[in-house]
Amino acid sequence: MIRPATLMSFALALGLGFGLFKVKYAVQGEEQQLVTIEDQIVTDRNAIHILNAEWSQETQPDKLGAMAERHLALAPIKPANLGTYDTLPLRDAPQQTAPEVTGAPAAVASAAGPKQPTLVASAAEAANSGDDGAGLDAMLTAIQAEAQEPLPGHGMKTP
Amino acid sequence: MRSPVLRSEDNLRRAVHFRPSAEGPGDADHPLTRALEMSRIRLVKAGAMFVIAFLVISLRLIDVTVLETNDSHLNPLAVAKPLEYSRADIVDRNGKVLATTLRTQSLFADARVITDPQGTATALARILPDTNETELAARLKSGKGFIWLHRHLTPDVVDAVNELGIPGLDFQPEEQRVYPQGPLTAHVVGYSDLDNHGLAGIERAFDAGLAAHAEPLQLSVDVRLQAIVKEEVQKAIYDFSAIGGTGIIMNCHTGEILAMVSLPDFDPNDMSNIVPATIFNRSTLGVYEMGSVFKIFNTALALENKKATLDSFFDVVHPIHIGRFTIHDYEPQSHPITVAQIFMLSSNIGSAKMALESGGAAQEAFLGSLGLLRPAVIELPEVAAPHYPNPWHDISTMTVAFGHGISVSPLQTLIAANAIVNHGVMVPATLVKRADGYQPAGTRVISEETSFQLRRLLRLVVTDGTGKNADVPGYLVGGKTGTAEKVTGHGYAKKALLSSFIGVYPINNPEYITLVSVDEPHGTKKSYGFATAGWTAAPATQRIIARMAPLLDQMPITETADIHNAYTVDFPGKGKKIAAD
Numbered sequence: 001m002i003r004p005a006t007l008m009s010f011a012l013a014l015g016l017g018f019g020l021f022k023v024k025y026a027v028q029g030e031e032q033q034l035v036t037i038e039d040q041i042v043t044d045r046n047a048i049h050i051l052n053a054e055w056s057q058e059t060q061p062d063k064l065g066a067m068a069e070r071h072l073a074l075a076p077i078k079p080a081n082l083g084t085y086d087t088l089p090l091r092d093a094p095q096q097t098a099p100e101v102t103g104a105p106a107a108v109a110s111a112a113g114p115k116q117p118t119l120v121a122s123a124a125e126a127a128n129s130g131d132d133g134a135g136l137d138a139m140l141t142a143i144q145a146e147a148q149e150p151l152p153g154h155g156m157k158t159p
Numbered sequence: 160m161r162s163p164v165l166r167s168e169d170n171l172r173r174a175v176h177f178r179p180s181a182e183g184p185g186d187a188d189h190p191l192t193r194a195l196e197m198s199r200i201r202l203v204k205a206g207a208m209f210v211i212a213f214l215v216i217s218l219r220l221i222d223v224t225v226l227e228t229n230d231s232h233l234n235p236l237a238v239a240k241p242l243e244y245s246r247a248d249i250v251d252r253n254g255k256v257l258a259t260t261l262r263t264q265s266l267f268a269d270a271r272v273i274t275d276p277q278g279t280a281t282a283l284a285r286i287l288p289d290t291n292e293t294e295l296a297a298r299l300k301s302g303k304g305f306i307w308l309h310r311h312l313t314p315d316v317v318d319a320v321n322e323l324g325i326p327g328l329d330f331q332p333e334e335q336r337v338y339p340q341g342p343l344t345a346h347v348v349g350y351s352d353l354d355n356h357g358l359a360g361i362e363r364a365f366d367a368g369l370a371a372h373a374e375p376l377q378l379s380v381d382v383r384l385q386a387i388v389k390e391e392v393q394k395a396i397y398d399f400s401a402i403g404g405t406g407i408i409m410n411c412h413t414g415e416i417l418a419m420v421s422l423p424d425f426d427p428n429d430m431s432n433i434v435p436a437t438i439f440n441r442s443t444l445g446v447y448e449m450g451s452v453f454k455i456f457n458t459a460l461a462l463e464n465k466k467a468t469l470d471s472f473f474d475v476v477h478p479i480h481i482g483r484f485t486i487h488d489y490e491p492q493s494h495p496i497t498v499a500q501i502f503m504l505s506s507n508i509g510s511a512k513m514a515l516e517s518g519g520a521a522q523e524a525f526l527g528s529l530g531l532l533r534p535a536v537i538e539l540p541e542v543a544a545p546h547y548p549n550p551w552h553d554i555s556t557m558t559v560a561f562g563h564g565i566s567v568s569p570l571q572t573l574i575a576a577n578a579i580v581n582h583g584v585m586v587p588a589t590l591v592k593r594a595d596g597y598q599p600a601g602t603r604v605i606s607e608e609t610s611f612q613l614r615r616l617l618r619l620v621v622t623d624g625t626g627k628n629a630d631v632p633g634y635l636v637g638g639k640t641g642t643a644e645k646v647t648g649h650g651y652a653k654k655a656l657l658s659s660f661i662g663v664y665p666i667n668n669p670e671y672i673t674l675v676s677v678d679e680p681h682g683t684k685k686s687y688g689f690a691t692a693g694w695t696a697a698p699a700t701q702r703i704i705a706r707m708a709p710l711l712d713q714m715p716i717t718e719t720a721d722i723h724n725a726y727t728v729d730f731p732g733k734g735k736k737i738a739a740d
Contacts (some may be wrong), residue, residue, distance in 0.1 A: 013215070019220045049259070051245075056339035058255035061386030077709035079633045084714065 194733045206281075221510045242649055245334050246355050248375035249348055249362070252592045254373075254418075256350050258362065260355070261337050263311040264330040266320060267303055272327030273738045276300045278490045279325050283308065286319045310353055321502045336362075342424040343385055346440040347378065347590060348418075349537075350427035355406055359438070363540045363591060378591040379415035384408055387706045388418040392675060395699040396422060399680030399690055405441045405569050406676075406699070410709065411669040413593050414586035414601075416537075419570070421445075438564030444541040446566040447525065447676070450643030450692075452576065452661050456500055457514055458616060459579050460525045463609045466516035469499045469728060475508040481554050485509050486561075502616045503624035505640060507561040514560035519551045522559060528604050529578055529585065530737070534570035538590045543568055569659070573674040576661045580637070580669045583610040618726045629662050629697040633704045633715025635722070637666035638700065640692035645679070655679050661697035664704055667722050670713070675699045 077138055190538045249258040266287070273279055280296035287309045298306050309335065311318075320328060336351045338344075349360020355370075357363035365376060388406035408418040425437040439445065456588045462468040472495040478487040488506050501509030514522055526532055526547075534542045546566040548555035558564035570588065578585030578601075586601040593599075605613075617637030620626040625640040638661055645655040659676040675696040682688035686695070708715075716722075 012213070016213075016217060016220060019224055023220070023223055030237070032681075046262070050261060052256050052260045056259075059255070060343065061341055061383055062343075065386070076262060076706060079631060079705060079715045081707060082709055082714055109665055122592045 161366060185255060198353075204483070214433050237328050244373070245370060246292070246351075247369045247372050248374045249369070251344070251380050252378060252415075253381060253383075253386075254377070255382050256339050257344050257378065257380075257382070258336060258338050260334045263313075263333055263335045265333045266308040266312060266317075267312045267329055267331055268299060268306045268308050269327045269329070270306055271304055272300050273299050273325070274327075279323075279328070281325050282325070283320070283328075286316060286323075286602050288316070288634060318380045319706050338427040339384055341428060342426045343382060344380060345424050345427050347419050347423045348427065348440065348540075350430060350538075355706070356603065359541065360440075360539060364538045377416060378590055379410075379592045380411075380415050380419065380590065384418040384707055385420060387710075388420045388675075388703055389424075391423065391699045391702045392420055392422055392677070392699050392708075394702075395675070395680070395695050399677060399683060399686070399695050401438075401677045401680040401695075403441060403678040404676055405445075405674070406703065407442055407570060407573050407674045408703070409573055409577060409588060409660055409672050411581045411672050412586065412598050413579075414588045414599060416570075416588055416590050417671070419443075437598055438734065440539070440541045440675070441569065441678070443535060443537060443539050443568050443570045444543045445541045446545055447657050448566050448646070449569070449572050449644045449659055450562040450641035450657065451507075451510075452572060452639050452641035452659055453559065453565070453574055453578055454502060454505065454510050454641075455613065455617070455639050455661065456524075456526060456531070456563060457510050457531060457560040460517050460522060461498065461513045461610055462612050463525075463605045464517050464521060467498050467513055469612060470494065471498050473498070473501060473509045473512045475501065475506045475512075477508075479508055479511055479557065481557065484554060484558075486557060497730045499616060499619060499730045500521075502639075503619050503728075505561075505625055505696050509559035510560040514556050516552065519553060519556040522556055523547075523551050524563075526559070529575035530571055530573050531565070531567050535568055535574060535588070536572060539589050562643060567702055569674050569676050572659075573661065573672060574672075576639075576663075577669075577672045578604045579613050580663045580666075581610070582607050607690050614663075614666050614669070615726050615728050617663060619728045622727075625691075625693040626660065626662075626697050628693055629660060629701045629704075631664070631701055631708070633717075634704055634708055634713070635665040635667060635716055635718060635726070636662055636701070636704055637664065637669075638662040638697065640697060642691040642693075647740070654681075656690055658690060658692035658694050658695045658701045661701040662697075662704060665716050666706075666726055667716075668678075671704075671707070671711075672702055673703060675703070 228232075232505045245261040246260045248256055250258070268279075269277070276299035277296050278366045279294050284290050284292035284295055290309065291416065295308070298308075306329075309316075312330075317330065317564055320330075334355060336355055337352070345360075347360055349362035349364075351357045356367035356422075357369065361376070361378065362369070369376060388408060392404040392406040395401065403435055404420075404422045405419040406418065409416050421439070421441040423437045462469075466475075474495045475488060475492050475564040476494065478485050486507050488504075488508050490504055492504070492506070496504070496506065496509060497641050498509075498513065500506070502515070504657040518527075523532070530536070530725060531533060532545060532547055533543045545568070548559065548564055555564050574585070574588045581601075583603055584601040585604050587597050613635055617639055618635065620640070621630050621636050621638050626638045629638050630636055640691050641657075641659040641661075643657045643659075645657055657676060657678055658680055659674065662673040662675075664671060677692075677699070680695045682690040682694070
């Protein structure tokens with residue numbers, strides 16, 4: 001007759017053995033996966049390393065400048081292009097600012113491209129052609145011309 | 160668990176000497192009974208230990224299988240090892256890679272194994288760049304065990320060589336230093352040899368550190384500003400048919416060099432066809448007579464020593480003859496002028512007379528305190544020692560007053576000028592990025608008041624004097640021109656000039672200071688034939704500041720009446736300036 005204690009010990013040993021077996025194989029599997037992943041990480045890091053170098057080379061300022069000149073209607077920012085929300089007029093306010101800058105709104109109207117670059121570009125052109133104060137004014141004019149559509153920064157309505 | 164009560168016939172395997180006596184348990188004092196009692200206790204103890212051990216194992220098993228406690232700290236395997244390169248990267252202040260190490264393959268041959276040297280040479284010459292078939296054949300016939308055939312091959316060439324399948328050819332994995340920004344930061348970053356030893360610039364200065372650490376070295380330089388300075392100095396060189404130029408931008412408070420350009424420059428990726436003139440770093444290794452920018456120091460000395468105020472008059476009508484030298488002015492005056500006018504009109508005669516007031520010894524000590532009599536302190540090996548008069552005669556005192564007879568590097572001129580405008584505090588310059596918010600303590604060289612007066616004068620030069628072409632509306636630029644005649648053989652050459660401009664903005668609390676030098680510019684129609692600093696270096700500075708300020712998120716400053724009045728200098732003949740509204 002098998003005593004309950006012996007039976008229990010037997011069952012325990014069996015259970016433990018099975019558990020240990022499972023854990024061992026699970027660990028082996030995980031270790032293999034770990035090696036694979038580590039290899040992958042090394043490969044990826046190497047690739048990132050090379051890509052970083054390539055990125056630095058491809059984004060050389062003069063290269064970017066030449067490409068921007070060729071493909072974008074953007075000009076380098078001039079001091080006159082800078083302004084804060086405080087210097088912008090309220091949208092509801094009557095058009096008390098922005099002296100007529102011929103060309104700038106027209107450029108906005110005719111341009112089919114994305115809105116923001118057009119604004120800056122036309123403002124920059126205006127700044128090129130006129131005195132330095134005209135750049136910001138042109139920008140404001142352009143923004144007002146764009147007022148039918150809400151701009152990302154329309155929170156300027158609240159002072 | 161087994162009952163502790165002993166049952167004699169239960170266990171036939173019980174050790175014989177444990178068998179109790181036939182009489183059953185005897186009295187406690189019997190030796191047998193004592194032994195029995197002791198062994199029972201031992202048995203229980205041992206059993207308990209085993210039970211505990213099993214319990215621990217089972218608990219741990221439950222822990223890892225069922226509870227899956229996260230115990231990654233026990234397993235260092237899980238941490239992937241960082242990539243090992245023999246040399247750390249160098250990056251700019253925004254993390255853009257300036258120098259990095261890439262793995263490449265280098266081809267070598269074992270000539271003892273090569274069976275057909277001529278055929279191999281023919282095949283290789285077709286694949287390898289810049290190789291000569293006859294030379295290759297000669298080397299392959301040499302019978303040596305190891306011959307470098309070509310270092311640092313591109314992957315496609317490696318594939319092509321492998322396709323040949325010639326025994327005796329093999330690759331050695333190597334590392335190659337690559338400079339993705341090319342010539343842009345060449346003089347700062349420097350370059351290294353085939354075996355990755357730094358030979359110049361930061362590469363050389365930090366050679367050991369770069370080899371020992373994996374972390375990239377972050378420089379204070381900003382490639383965007385570097386590009387702007389290079390473009391604008393290049394334009395000045397081109398416009399005025401000059402032979403070279405320099406441009407430096409420094410943060411007034413931290414001493415960080417944001418840009419340092421020396422033109423002509425070179426491509427550190429291709430060192431095979433380099434001319435020495437391009438490797439030469441004009442900013443630190445070149446020493447020049449900087450000319451009238453020295454009047455910044457001369458005026459500071461006179462004001463600091465209380466030998467003059469902005470309103471003190473000096474007679475500048477007659478040229479000074481001393482020995483075989485004559486000191487004269489570009490714009491001769493017919494009456495005495497004030498210190499402010501001397502500075503604004505850049506009068507050599509007036510400056511010489513001001514210097515004599517303080518004397519040579521004081522002048523020498525002052526220039527020494529500004530670091531102008533020893534090599535500039537910067538993290539570059541290419542730093543030249545200045546040349547200065549020894550002994551320091553009166554004639555030296557007079558010429559040094561307007562920047563002649565003393566040769567210093569553009570960088571140390573900039574560092575010294577920064578001490579004057581930075582509220583009188585000299586901060587050490589650095590090419591390595593400082594921690595955010597860190598400002599070096601610095602050393603005071605002149606009083607806050609003298610610094611303020613000098614800033615007024617620098618602003619005056621830009622609003623009314625020789626530096627008008629440097630003004631950028633909204634940024635309150637101040638500055639000083641300096642046009643020096645270069646020494647050629649015997650004496651000074653009228654046509655060979657070094658035109659420099661030191662610019663600083665905003666003048667009420669300087670943030671950035673710039674220096675532009677143009678070497679041997681020639682006048683053009685546009686500059687009315689002038690090649691002086693006001694026409695060459697000042698406009699370049701103007702373009703640099705106009706482009707860098709928006710890039711650095713600096714809002715234009717409104718010149719309030721307070722600022723305007725504080726930085727306006729009155730002098731006879733000019734009339735009172737009306738404050739801006």
